[in-house]
Amino acid sequence: MNDQREQLLTRVRKALEVPAEKPAGHHDQASEPRIAGKHAATEWLPLVGPSFEERLALYAKNAKELTADFRFIQGGIPALVAELQEIAKTEGWTGVATHAGELTEAAAGALGLPVVRTECGYDVDALEKCSAGITACEALVAQTGSVLVTSRSSGGRALSVLPPHHVVVARREQIVADMTEAYALLASRYSESGYPSMISFISGPSRTGDIERILVLGAHGPKRLTVLCI
Amino acid sequence: MSTTPAAAEFKKEAAVITRDLRHRAVIRGALKKYEVVRDDKKARFQNWQQARYLASDIKWDAVNHLDTYLAEFAKNLEARGGKVHWASDAAQAREIILGIVKEKNAKAIVKSKVMTGEEIHINEALEEAGYEVVESDLGEYICQLRKEAPYHFVFPAMHLTRGEISQTFTKELGSAPTNSPEELTMIARRVLREKYIKADIGISGANFAIAETGMISITENEGNARLTCALPKTHIALMGIEKLLPKLSDLALFLPMLGTAGCGQLLTGYNTMYGGPKQPGEADGPEEFHVVLLDNRRTDLLASSEQRDALQCMRCGACLNVCPIYKNIGGHTYGTTYQGPIGSVITPHLRNLQEFKHLVFCSSLCGACTEACPVKIDLHHHLLQSRRDAIAEKAVWWERLTFKACAVIFNHAWVFSLGEKLGRIGQIFHPLIKNTPLDPARAWTASRELPKVAPQTFREWWSHRK
Numbered sequence: 219m220n221d222q223r224e225q226l227l228t229r230v231r232k233a234l235e236v237p238a239e240k241p242a243g244h245h246d247q248a249s250e251p252r253i254a255g256k257h258a259a260t261e262w263l264p265l266v267g268p269s270f271e272e273r274l275a276l277y278a279k280n281a282k283e284l285t286a287d288f289r290f291i292q293g294g295i296p297a298l299v300a301e302l303q304e305i306a307k308t309e310g311w312t313g314v315a316t317h318a319g320e321l322t323e324a325a326a327g328a329l330g331l332p333v334v335r336t337e338c339g340y341d342v343d344a345l346e347k348c349s350a351g352i353t354a355c356e357a358l359v360a361q362t363g364s365v366l367v368t369s370r371s372s373g374g375r376a377l378s379v380l381p382p383h384h385v386v387v388a389r390r391e392q393i394v395a396d397m398t399e400a401y402a403l404l405a406s407r408y409s410e411s412g413y414p415s416m417i418s419f420i421s422g423p424s425r426t427g428d429i430e431r432i433l434v435l436g437a438h439g440p441k442r443l444t445v446l447c448i
Numbered sequence: 449m450s451t452t453p454a455a456a457e458f459k460k461e462a463a464v465i466t467r468d469l470r471h472r473a474v475i476r477g478a479l480k481k482y483e484v485v486r487d488d489k490k491a492r493f494q495n496w497q498q499a500r501y502l503a504s505d506i507k508w509d510a511v512n513h514l515d516t517y518l519a520e521f522a523k524n525l526e527a528r529g530g531k532v533h534w535a536s537d538a539a540q541a542r543e544i545i546l547g548i549v550k551e552k553n554a555k556a557i558v559k560s561k562v563m564t565g566e567e568i569h570i571n572e573a574l575e576e577a578g579y580e581v582v583e584s585d586l587g588e589y590i591c592q593l594r595k596e597a598p599y600h601f602v603f604p605a606m607h608l609t610r611g612e613i614s615q616t617f618t619k620e621l622g623s624a625p626t627n628s629p630e631e632l633t634m635i636a637r638r639v640l641r642e643k644y645i646k647a648d649i650g651i652s653g654a655n656f657a658i659a660e661t662g663m664i665s666i667t668e669n670e671g672n673a674r675l676t677c678a679l680p681k682t683h684i685a686l687m688g689i690e691k692l693l694p695k696l697s698d699l700a701l702f703l704p705m706l707g708t709a710g711c712g713q714l715l716t717g718y719n720t721m722y723g724g725p726k727q728p729g730e731a732d733g734p735e736e737f738h739v740v741l742l743d744n745r746r747t748d749l750l751a752s753s754e755q756r757d758a759l760q761c762m763r764c765g766a767c768l769n770v771c772p773i774y775k776n777i778g779g780h781t782y783g784t785t786y787q788g789p790i791g792s793v794i795t796p797h798l799r800n801l802q803e804f805k806h807l808v809f810c811s812s813l814c815g816a817c818t819e820a821c822p823v824k825i826d827l828h829h830h831l832l833q834s835r836r837d838a839i840a841e842k843a844v845w846w847e848r849l850t851f852k853a854c855a856v857i858f859n860h861a862w863v864f865s866l867g868e869k870l871g872r873i874g875q876i877f878h879p880l881i882k883n884t885p886l887d888p889a890r891a892w893t894a895s896r897e898l899p900k901v902a903p904q905t906f907r908e909w910w911s912h913r914k
Contacts, residue, residue, distance in 0.1 A: 222534040223522070226743050229536070230515045230689070233751035240508050241757055241826035252501050259701035262499035264492040264714065280714075317731065336731040342645055342679060362704065362715045374731025375678035379671050379718075397700035405697070412528070413661055415727045415737075416677070418720040419703065424671035425717050428587035428605050429613055429629040431478045437586055437633055438640060439671025439718070 259398055266361050266395040273360040273393050280363025284422030285435060286443040288363075290390075295321070298387060298448050299328040302352075305444065306331065309383070311349035315340070317373025319354045321387040325446075326352050336373040342380075351381035351440075355388050357403055358445065361396035364421040365445060368404075368414035375416045384423070384440040388447045454783055455806035461781045462810075467895075471607065471778060478606045479769050485712030486766075492714065493704075503705055504824040507760035510659075510692050514750065517659040517692040518741065524662025528724030530737040538568035541742050545570060545651070545684060546577055548738055552682050554579060554648040558640075560666070560673035561585040562653030563601050563763060564686045564742055567785045570651070581651075582643045584672035586636050593620045599779035601786060602710050602765035607778060640672070650676035650734070654687035655762060656702060657739075660695045663723035664739065667706055669716045677722055683734040685722070689741050690750075690759040696721070702762070709822040710764035749797040755830045758793050760823040767817035767827060773810055782807065789817035793830045796838075805838040871901045 266276060274290060281288035291297045302325050306314075315334040316326040326333050334344050345351075353372040355365050365386050367378050378384050394400050404417065424439030435441050451459075465471055490496045510517055522532040535541035541564075549557065557579055565571065571592075574581045583592040587604035591597065593616050598604035605613070610629055617623045623635045652673050654664035664685050666673045677683050693702065699721070707713040726733030749759055768774045768788030779787040784795045784804070792807035808831045817827040839847075857863050875898070881887045883894055892898060 222536065222540065223532075226534045226536055226689070226741070226747075227515050227518065229743065229747040230518065230750065233747045234512065234515065236751045236753050238512075238753045238756040240504075241754070241829060253495075253498055259499070259502060262493055262495045262502065263701065263704060265494050339731065346641070346645065364715055369727070369730045369733060375674070375733050377731070379674040379678065397704065398697065401697040401700050412727070413663070413723050415528070415724050415730060415733055416720060416722055417663075418674065418718055419715055421713070421715040421717055421719075423717075424669070426586045426633055426670050427711070428585070428590070428603065429608075429610055429632055430474075431481045431603070431606070432629045434630050434633040436637065437670035437672070438584065438637060438675055 260396060263396060263398075264361055270390070270393070273395055274390075277358055277360040277363055277393055280360070281422075281445060282363075284363050284443075286363065286422045286445060288445045289447065291446060291448050294448055295324050298446050299325055301446055302385065303329060305385070306350075309349065313348045314350045314352055315345050315348040315373075315377055315381060316352040317354075317377060321389070321448075322352050322354050322373075325385075325387050336377045342376070345376060345380050348381045350383040350385050351377045351379075352385045352387065353378050355386050355392065356407070357392050357394045357400050358386075358388055358447065359394055359397060359400050359419065362419070362421055364419040365443070366400050366404075367418050367420060369416040370408075370414035378418070378420065379424070379439040382436065382440055383442045383444065384420070386443070386445045388445065390447055393447070452803045452806075454803050457783060458781060458806055458810075461783075462777045465778055465781055466776050472776065474607060474609060475775055475778060478603065479775065482712055482769055486708060486769075487712075489708040489712050489714050493708075499701065499705060500822055500824050503701055503822055504757075504760060506693065506698055506701070507762075507823050508757065510694055511690060511750070511756060511759045514689065514692060517694060518689060520659040521657055521662055521692060522741075524660070525724060525737075525739060526662070528662055528727070530662065530724045530739060533738060533740045535740055535742045535744070537744050538742075541568045541686065541740055541744070542570060542573045544740055545686070546573060548682065548684060549574065549577075549579060549649060552648060552736075554682070556643065556647045557581045557649045557651060558643050558647035558676050558680065559583050559588075559651045560653070560668065560676040561588050561604075562651060562686050563598075563785060564653055564688055564744075565651065566598065567744065568686075568742065570686070582640065582647075584640050584643070584670075584676055585668070586633060586670060586672075589636055589640065590616060593617070597780060599787075600765060600768060601763055602768075607780075644675045644679050647676075647680045649682045649684065650680035651684045651686065652676055654685050654691055654739075655706065656693050656699065657687060657691045658693055658696050658699070658721070661721075661723055663696065663721045664691075665699060665703075665719065665721045667703065667710075667716050667719050669711075669713075669718070671718055674718050674720060677720070677734070678732060681734055682736045682738070683722070683725070684738045684740065686740045686742060689743055689746055690761070705822045706762055706764050709766040709820070745798045749794060752797065754833050755793065755797070757825050758790070758797070758827075758830060760825055761790050761794070762823065763790075764822060766820040766822060770816040770820045772812055772814060772816070777810075789827045789831070790825070793825075793827055793834070796834050801834065801838055802842060805834070808834040808838065865905070865907065868901065868905050872903070875901050 313332040357366040423443040426437035590605040599607045656665040725737040
């Protein structure tokens with residue numbers, strides 16, 4: 219194995235000895251001159267307003283476009299529980315799955331349904347049969363309407379993708395402006411202690427356009443994504 | 449003449465499919481929807497052009513320090529319990545993957561989309577060794593059931609109508625015929641769910657690899673890669689060595705650019721980074737995580753002083769979607785793993801210039817691909833350079849003769865005007881032989897009308913004008 223590694227790296231190094239200039243023959247070079255001195259992605263990616271209200275409004279707009287159900291709830295945990303009970307009743311849930319956490323435990327516990335917990339290992343068939351997976355998240359990204367989950371914050375890898383309905387419970391402080399801020403948050407949380415083995419930006423329910431480019435929800439993962447934010 | 453079998457096949461198929469109006473309508477319909485959403489998302493960027501410059505710079509740096517970043521990536525991933533394998537060519541990569549599969553005594557393998565897998569024909573190798581391999585991406589699954597290659601490396605089943613897909617499902621899965629894309633998707637969902645739960649091994653690709661943290665990043669919409677990397681006990685990721693990015697935070701730029709250019713989504717449904725197998729204290733995940741780094745002559749492209757930037761490609765497919773050639777001949781005609789303009793640029797390097805030179809000539813050089821590329825690869829100039837190289841390496845005698853004859857004609861006014869006179873007389877008799885084997889202009893007249901030679905040339909008019 220070490221031989222193969224050395225062979226490959228030697229070929230790479232040898233190839234890099236050939237001097238190569240970056241092609242400058244682009245015809246748009248003249249019409250779109252490069253703006254010097256700005257090198258941060260934030261300068262060019264979609265704009266996000268500075269205030270909390272602007273970020274909240276942008277998140278709500280993007281989530282709606284992604285066909286996610288985003289609800290900003292006043293009234294703390296009791297209101298969140300009431301909202302979730304309503305959803306469970308309307309959809310006729312028979313069981314849920316969740317993981318340890320202040321919001322997740324309060325929410326799942328109040329439903330009066332069988333609960334599968336994932337943090338200490340679980341049966342895949344049992345998880346697959348749950349009506350919904352209830353998870354926490356690392357952050358909500360206003361710029362893209364995404365939910366940022368990790369294997370550490372959201373009960374592992376499968377919980378947020380195997381049950382047909384994924385419910386995210388979050389606090390308003392968790393809304394971040396953009397992708398850059400989301401990665402900065404991950405770095406501040408994990409760059410010292412070690413990153414979780416899975417980090418995922420979830421943008422809307424599972425979807426496919428593979429048949430005539432027509433959007434169908436619930437290709438393999440959840441058919442519905444609900445974000446409850448207090 | 450030096451027509452290779454690949455070129456002959458290409459010409460034959462292209463001649464048929466360019467006349468297929470149904471095919472053209474299906475492709476135009478699919479790509480129209482893409483254009484609308486892509487332009488909408490591009491417009492949301494504060495400055496798409498500047499974002500392209502930045503993305504191009506980061507990739508250029510990554511490609512030019514590939515040895516450092518590969519070593520850093522491997523070191524960081526191994527520190528987290530991942531195993532890194534180095535494959536010089538397709539045969540080595542197949543051997544490595546088969547070795548893992550055998551060692552795990554696997555029975556069922558589930559795969560999420562991996563173009564490098566098509567490149568090394570991993571499915572055929574696994575099936576030959578007696579393993580069941582199931583593609584889980586819906587489009588790839590449809591192609592697998594039909595025993596077809598993917599038509600497009602982002603939209604594999606773009607060329608099929610719902611009716612054709614329904615027929616395939618009825619034939620292969622025994623499902624009731626249906627006209628609804630939703631029902632068809634649910635049929636596949638039910639079948640594939642069982643496969644995930646049963647599978648011992650999940651094979652995926654990678655859209656990016658991060659040197660700084662030893663992670664791979666997978667971009668998808670369906671959640672099939674999420675499941676492939678969550679449930680099986682072993683996860684194998686196969687990727688080309690050019691996928692490296694220096695920093696984790698680089699993805700803040702690259703994920704939205706890939707989504708926008710690739711399918712008109714600011715971010716696709718799931719953008720997931722994997723750094724190692726299940727870590728202590730985590731609920732689930734594979735016990736083993738293998739990454740296979742594939743060269744397969746990418747280092748030949750790296751050694752190209754003019755075309756090194758082609759390794760910046762992140763396979764978004766934007767250049768295919770705008771290419772007038774792709775839109776007319778479709779994905780299968782190329783006969784290569786990577787289709788469209790980027791395929792025509794890299795295939796001669798990854799395989800053989802003489803065998804695939806017909807691809808570099810098959811371009812209108814309109815530059816739409818270069819304009820569409822989110823990492824600013826100089827695609828259409830590279831096609832021109834490869835044309836020059838192909839001829840320099842091996843000139844075609846009759847082409848050389850033709851150009852010499854042209855030089856004589858254009859350098860001597862009297863020869864030129866003689867040609868005009870002959871053309872004027874010749875066109876009177878042309879209808880007698882038009883589109884028959886005797887017709888010297890048959891390649892043109894088979895599908896087009898010849899323009900009429902004017903009764904008087906400009907020079908004749910000029911000299912008679914007094």
